[in-house]
Amino acid sequence: MGNKECSLFITYPIAQKAISTHYREIAGEDLHKILLANVELFRYLNSRYIKDEKLNEEVFNMAKTLYDPLVEKKGEKNGVKKGEKRSKLEVARNALVEGIEPHIIVKITGLPMETIQELQAKQENKS
DSSP states (O other), X not given: OOHHHHHHHHHHHHHHHHHHHHGGGSOHHHHHHHHHHHHHHHHHXXXXXXXXXXXXXXXXXXXXXXXXXXXXXXHHHHHHHHHHHHHHHHHHHHHHHTTOOHHHXXXXXOOOHHHHHHHHHHHHHHO
């Protein structure tokens, strides 16, 4: 193995450790850009100096391993937020059916008055 190949093998684990240590501190879109740039840089260096396709695959898998949990966590947060909003809307609908005043529903659910009024209008149109 030549000096160039050796330095890539030394740098790769160091970079991997640095990224895996700090990736939680980097914002989602920035992390995506950093990982993509690292993968492309490694592919370029590999194709120019080492020419080992298996290394390209390993670097891609490393980046994917770091990125996938972040995407999953973001998806979970979005799902939880949507679920919470649906629950609040359901509580608001039920409260309107029971005749509870809209301003009280706003206090209970935290939904804006406009949303409660829209639900009330839909309910009145159904009747």
